[in-house]
Amino acid sequence: MSTNARIADPDEVISFEELGLAARNHGFPLEALRYDVTPVGLHYLLTHYDIPAVDPGSWRLRIGGHVDSPVTLRLDEVRSLPRATHTVTFECAGNGRARLSPRPISQPWLDGAVGTATWTGTPLAALLREAGPRAGAVDVAFTGADHGTERGVEQDYVRGLALDDCLRDEVLLAYEINGQPLPPQHGFPLRLVVPGWYGMTQVKWLTEVTVLDAPFTGFQNEIAYRYRETEDGPSEPVTRIKPRALMIPPGFPDFMTRDRIVDAGPVTLEGRAWSGWAPIAQVEVSVDGGETWKAADLDPLGERWAWRRWTFGWDAEPGEYRLTVRAADAAGNVQPVDQPWNRQGMGNNMVQQIPVTVRPAAS
Numbered sequence: 001m002s003t004n005a006r007i008a009d010p011d012e013v014i015s016f017e018e019l020g021l022a023a024r025n026h027g028f029p030l031e032a033l034r035y036d037v038t039p040v041g042l043h044y045l046l047t048h049y050d051i052p053a054v055d056p057g058s059w060r061l062r063i064g065g066h067v068d069s070p071v072t073l074r075l076d077e078v079r080s081l082p083r084a085t086h087t088v089t090f091e092c093a094g095n096g097r098a099r100l101s102p103r104p105i106s107q108p109w110l111d112g113a114v115g116t117a118t119w120t121g122t123p124l125a126a127l128l129r130e131a132g133p134r135a136g137a138v139d140v141a142f143t144g145a146d147h148g149t150e151r152g153v154e155q156d157y158v159r160g161l162a163l164d165d166c167l168r169d170e171v172l173l174a175y176e177i178n179g180q181p182l183p184p185q186h187g188f189p190l191r192l193v194v195p196g197w198y199g200m201t202q203v204k205w206l207t208e209v210t211v212l213d214a215p216f217t218g219f220q221n222e223i224a225y226r227y228r229e230t231e232d233g234p235s236e237p238v239t240r241i242k243p244r245a246l247m248i249p250p251g252f253p254d255f256m257t258r259d260r261i262v263d264a265g266p267v268t269l270e271g272r273a274w275s276g277w278a279p280i281a282q283v284e285v286s287v288d289g290g291e292t293w294k295a296a297d298l299d300p301l302g303e304r305w306a307w308r309r310w311t312f313g314w315d316a317e318p319g320e321y322r323l324t325v326r327a328a329d330a331a332g333n334v335q336p337v338d339q340p341w342n343r344q345g346m347g348n349n350m351v352q353q354i355p356v357t358v359r360p361a362a363s
């Protein structure tokens with residue numbers, strides 16, 4: 001049995017199975033780019049299996065493995081630890097997958113597997129230090145309370161992360177989103193938040209934190225979240241978020257195609273850009289599908305792990321346009337116009353394309 005995603009045949013359309021995944025795991029509507037912080041119900045969702053039933057009274061967090069003093073905590077004990085809050089842009093590593101050609105079959109995201117939330121919790125580093133990783137500790141495994149099978153492998157959802165990455169100041173065990181207790185779909189009662197990393201790292205319904213003296217080799221790290229060109233060839237782990245800019249689609253939409261109609265005249269195009277590698281340094285807009293580019297205006301840098309707002313003044317004259325936007329970060333990573341294809345459809349940060357008809361202004 002292959003543990004790779006299947007690739008769609010050239011004329012194969014989206015199946016009921018994919019539609020089922022897409023309905024459970026909804027994206028965020030692009031007009032929600034207008035909010036600095038995404039309202040909870042508009043944040044994207046991705047859950048591999050079922051949302052587990054967790055009883056907060058009997059729930060425990062266990063920190064153990066290759067440590068000197070294992071720790072077990074009740075929810076009220078976690079909540080009484082020092083608090084920290086970070087505003088963080090999340091993005092699923094599969095965002096953009098459904099636009100790839102040929103198309104890897106999995107959760108068929110278009111552009112909307114994104115959201116920015118204010119996460120409150122307690123810094124992971126202090127708890128890990130209290131448990132005391134022993135000499136030789138390399139990775140930490142984070143286990144969720146959800147369970148399922150995936151490509152024939154039965155498993156709890158578990159992700160590994162290098163101990164050094166776990167000890168960064170910004171990493172949280174979060175119990176609140178936007179000032180409210182986590183709702184079931186976002187990981188109640190506790191989740192991991194690792195700012196800058198793609199979504200698979202943000203383990204929901206956390207129950208166990210296990211320090212390991214050998215590299216973690218579980219399914220979600222070794223099989224699922226890899227950049228892989230061929231079925232059996234070499235692969236690289238999916239880690240931090242590549243740069244992406246998105247635009248609020250201007251004007252108003254057609255119901256079916258979602259193509260846009262805009263009245264001629266001055267239009268302020270607006271959106272957000274982010275990168276998990278370095279702060280956003282530049283955003284450029286094209287109204288001709290990527291032939292020519294002009295720099296957008298950037299809002300001042302805000303919180304490091306939150307997206308950055310941009311605007312662009314467009315003098316729209318009647319005609320047909322294809323609006324496109326691309327981001328570059330301070331580490332020199334630039335969003336591509338052409339698809340970065342890989343076998344499992346990971347990290348497709350190819351630019352958004354918005355067909356727009358500009359109609360003459362009513363006189």
Ligand SMILES: Nc1nc2c(c(=O)[nH]1)N[C@H]1C(S)=C(S)[C@@H](COP(=O)(O)O)O[C@H]1N2
Pocket residue numbers: 043044045046047048049090091092093143144145146157185186187198199200201202203204205
């Ligand atoms: N336990 C558990 N954690 C999980 C997942 C999961 O299926 N189970 N999905 C991951 C993936 S792939 C993503 S993109 C994010 C989505 O977080 P959200 O649903 O809160 O937006 O959660 C991550 N954490």
Ligand SMILES: [Mo]
Pocket residue numbers: 046091092093094199200
């Ligand atoms: Mo994801």
